[in-house]
Amino acid sequence: MIIDGKQIAQTIRGELREQIAALRAEGKRAPKLAVVLVGHNPASETYVANKLKACAEVGIKAEKIAYDEYTTEQTLLNEIHRLNNDDSIDGFIVQLPLPAHINELTILSAIDYRKDVDGLTPENVGRTVQGLPSIVSATPRGIRELLARYGIPTEGKHVVVIGRSNIVGKPIAMLLMQRPYLSLPGMSAASLGDATVTVCHSKTQDLASICRTADIIIVAAGSPNLVTASMVKPGATVIDVGINRIDDPASPRGYRLVGDVDFEHVAPVAGFITPVPGGVGPMTIVSLMQNTIQAYHEYTR
Numbered sequence: 001m002i003i004d005g006k007q008i009a010q011t012i013r014g015e016l017r018e019q020i021a022a023l024r025a026e027g028k029r030a031p032k033l034a035v036v037l038v039g040h041n042p043a044s045e046t047y048v049a050n051k052l053k054a055c056a057e058v059g060i061k062a063e064k065i066a067y068d069e070y071t072t073e074q075t076l077l078n079e080i081h082r083l084n085n086d087d088s089i090d091g092f093i094v095q096l097p098l099p100a101h102i103n104e105l106t107i108l109s110a111i112d113y114r115k116d117v118d119g120l121t122p123e124n125v126g127r128t129v130q131g132l133p134s135i136v137s138a139t140p141r142g143i144r145e146l147l148a149r150y151g152i153p154t155e156g157k158h159v160v161v162i163g164r165s166n167i168v169g170k171p172i173a174m175l176l177m178q179r180p181y182l183s184l185p186g187m188s189a190a191s192l193g194d195a196t197v198t199v200c201h202s203k204t205q206d207l208a209s210i211c212r213t214a215d216i217i218i219v220a221a222g223s224p225n226l227v228t229a230s231m232v233k234p235g236a237t238v239i240d241v242g243i244n245r246i247d248d249p250a251s252p253r254g255y256r257l258v259g260d261v262d263f264e265h266v267a268p269v270a271g272f273i274t275p276v277p278g279g280v281g282p283m284t285i286v287s288l289m290q291n292t293i294q295a296y297h298e299y300t301r
Contacts, residue, residue, distance in 0.1 A: 001150075002267070003239075003274045005142075008149050009282035013058050016289055020059035031296035032061040033117065033289075034083055034092035038076060038102065039069035044095050054285045060292055073102045077110050084112040091117030091135075091295040093288070114298070117291040120166065128171060131178045133298075135291050140172040142283025143218060143239055144192065152216070152237050152272060155194040160211050162227070162260070163220035164201045168241055172218055173197045207231070225262040235271040241280050 020030055033055055037048050048064055055062035065079065076094070083092045092115055098104055108116075113123035119137035127134035136144075147154060154176050163169035180192035195216070200207055202221075211217055211231040219227050220241035232238060242260030259276030267273050274280055 001272050003146055003150055003272050003279060005146060005274060005279040005282045008146060009286040011149075012145070012286045012290070013054070016058040016060075016286075016293060019293060024059070030059050030061050031090045031292050032063075032088055033292045034063050034065055034089050036065045036067070036076070036079060036083075036092065036094045038067045038071055038095070039099050041097065044097070048095055051285055051288060055289060055292075058289060060289055069099050071099075071102075073106065076102060076107060080107065080110045084110075084115060089115065091115045091292045093118045115295060117288055117295055119171070119291065125166070125171070128174050135294060136175065136287075137167055137171045138284045138287040138291060139168050139220075139241060139280065140175055141287040141290065142280060143172055143241070144175060145283060145287065146239070146274065146280070147216075147237070148192065150272060154192065154216065157195050157215040158213055159195045159197045159216045159218065160200060160214035161197060161218045161220075162200045162207070162211075163222075163241070164199055165220060168220040169199060169201075172220075173199050219260040221260050223260055224258050225260070227261040227266060229262065229265040229269050232266055232269045234269055236269075237272040238266055238270045238274070239280065240274050240276050243276055243281065 024030060035048050035051055037044060052062045052064060067076065080094070083089050094107055094111070096104065098107065108120050109122055111121050113121045113135070116124050116135055119135045124134045128136060159176050161169050161173045176193055176195040177197040178193045180194065198210060200210060204210065208231045211227065212233050214233060214236055216237040216239065217227060217232065218239040218241065222242055222244065224244040224246055227238065238261055240259035240261040244258050244260070245255045246258055247254065248256040257277055263273065263275060
């Protein structure tokens with residue numbers, strides 16, 4: 001079965017729209033998100049535009065704060081300090097990647113974890129590792145939503161995560177191995193954690209044999225068609241986070257997007273599988289909006 005991330009994202013947007021309408025009906029203000037963009041990376045500008053559009057659709061107030069690529073690290077830190085102390089802002093993100101002269105960890109560490117709706121500050125990462133309530137990184141949260149809403153249990157299952165990034169691989173591994181602590185709409189406890197997790201990466205030996213033992217494979221390696229049909233146990237769930245551009249002369253654009261999974265050949269073997277595009281991707285922005293509303297409710301001062 002194909003996991004339709006686009007449809008699930010639309011359903012969640014409807015839920016968020018209703019939640020915000022209810023807040024407004026009670027005379028409360030709408031949640032507000034700020035997005036800080038440094039430089040003119042075309043992909044980043046597209047991502048930011050999509051985030052702002054999505055927020056407007058559900059009723060979240062959102063603003064873009066733009067700086068040029070020559071902005072100093074101190075100027076950016078000053079802006080973060082301002083946002084940390086602005087009670088009208090419930091959450092904010094600093095769009096990555098940053099220009100080379102700005103230290104990413106320094107910037108992330110300066111963000112108040114209560115407003116860190118990307119879930120990337122050391123505080124939120126640490127709270128996630130310890131099993132404490134936290135704001136979870138958007139893509140892992142979206143993956144967990146997909147598993148839960150399709151009724152795919154993680155309790156007692158073997159999950160193989162391919163990729164060890166701070167944005168996807170590490171946090172999803174932490175989330176799925178933990179005892180469930182965060183209750184989310186439509187999610188049973190069995191879909192929130194208690195899995196046995198194996199993390200694989202570029203130095204892993206005999207990746208194929210490890211994958212064949214998995215009930216759930218989550219791949220975020222940035223390697224086109226890395227996971228093939230021979231690596232997947234019949235009936236396993238395959239979550240493809242990768243998005244890769246490959247040349248395709250037959251396409252009007254001259255290229256097409258593929259994931260880290262050989263979808264055409266893996267789909268007949270898998271029990272559930274996400275497509276690329278239309279699988280995990282649509283869940284990332286909607287998870288950011290969920291995080292903003294979470295920050296609004298939990299941390300508004």
